[in-house]
Amino acid sequence: MSSKEDFLQSIRAGLAKRTPTAYPYIPTFEQAGIDLKAVFEKNLKLAAVDFYDVSSVEEAQKIMQERLPDVKVVCSATDEWEGNKDIDAVEQPRDLDDVGLGVFRAELGVAEMGMIWVTEKSLKVNALGYLSQHLAVLLDPAEITENMHTAYQRPGLLDANYGCFVMGSSATADIGAVLVRGAQGAKSLTLFFLKTKDDETGK
């Protein structure tokens, strides 16, 4: 096994022949007068995400019951939405294998990509986002950022041990180059625009 010093030493030897180049200035490429929610919605559609503006969790729950009437186990990582499997009682991630619908509140949306940002804070158990057969996600419409540049400029974005930009459901095109949704992760993702209640965020 190499030591860190030996390892760095061979890199320094390789670098002896290189001339250092400058770090470029990276603009954020923001566009003036852009309707963030409209762009986000356009790209959600491209990612096969169905979305709804709702004014209450009950409204969202009703929509999910209509969309997925056969789902038996609902596990939610947000207190706003009560499921029938308690995520806090989960001892091992694999215990989430029976979840039909996983629910959580995303922390951010990226308009350019139709992506949402989740971390271990929003998922509680990371596997919820991937073992669940289907996902229902809440997002505050005020939490949409324009593009990847503005997203990565969010202070503390990478503070969490785990964070993921999720663009719709899981997908593959590995068989005959045909796009199939529901590869190993969730088969569908439904998004609900619902404001965060002030008392829950402590704002």
Add this chain to the structure above:
Amino acid sequence: MKKVNVEKNAAEFIYQDDIHVTEHDKNLWNARQKRDTAAAQIPEWEELRNLASAIKEHTLTHLDQYLEQFVTNAEKRGIKVHFANDAAEHNAIAYEILSSHRVKNIIKSKSMLQEECGMTPFLEEKGIGVLETDLGERIQQLSEQIPSHIVMPAIHQTKEDIAKLFAEKIGTDPNNTDPASLNTAMRNNARPKFLLADAGMTGGNFAIAETGTFVVCTNEGNADLTASLPPLHIASIGIEKILPKAEDLGVFIRILSRSALGTPATQYTSHFTGPREGAEMHIILTDNGRSKRLAMDEFWKSLKCIRCGACMNTCPVYRRSSGLAYGATYSGPIGIIIDPTFDAKKYSELPFHSSLCGSCSEVCPVHINIAEQIMDWRKVMMKNKEVDFSRRMAFKAVGVMLGHPKLFRAVEKVAYNAINILPEAITENKTLDPWAAHRKLPDVKKETFREWYIKNRKNNEQ
């Protein structure tokens, strides 16, 4: 190591039937076209390519500093970082971590570095079960073949091939070739194995010095399952994956999947900055020839590669011959310039497996001068006498002839006449020249260009 016979391998793919080569070509060109459409929708696309290239060059020319910073920050967050000089060390470290945790079975997502190190056969030999969880990689694992494409590992197989394979290996109906049902069958087959695995292994697309974060980009969600289920996560990361800051990701995430498949991004862009509660996280930072490549004046820029596969999708030679022809972990144009750095003898034929059309350089999102480097590798192979004697002599003869106008004119006339007289059995002989198959020499005019030019110039002057 035995020289890879690219021509023979390519012929095996091309001549198996008239379906595979057509499908392969169509699917890859389709990816290239989708890339063009995606790129055209971003007004700053070319600026992003310039930025990506500049960030990579800056990082590579300060690699020791950024690597040290990455290690410090990752360790601060409780990640154990290991250093592997070569493939053997990488595999030994992986095995040591796994065996000290009494791991019997691992699940892994796609990692070109682990592929490069030959990790799976190594671990299997030691008695550890390895399950590839990316669908394409799983297909290749079951087929006992290396991946033929860095993004679409099984793109050289048709859905009929895969239906037959799954019927044999996991008991599906051999007549059901529907990609969705085949996918479901594999999803159901893999799920229990995900749940029971003792450890998960991933690669890393990017590693951020400023935060100690590594990023994994996937479409299937298999990397996130791999990382979120077992109590142990090991990531293999090549030293060239380092980026200075989180904001650099803004540039790279915008260009990676658009270049690869024409989608805005991969379905999942996963960031790992520390182990989850109650779990362990290890990184094996691996050199395996990269620091030596950094010292190579003509070839160091190949380290900028972000493994998008755009150069493969656009390459007319790759699309026709398939990735298996290259007999290497990395195929296509990028493979031609990377593989010889591992073994210049074994991969000495690769640089000649190119038309030098330059399309690879045109689509590369980080501006690697791929076509130029292919040319430079040809020079190296000629100098090292790694090229067949007959071909070397032919090149030499052409060199002499082109350097002597009178000689050229004499040879030209003889050749013109010869082509018109000789039978096709000689001029288009597949044995003498494997590239002659499926190709026809054009009809040759009686008059050489020079004769035509002298005559017509006189006409013009009058």
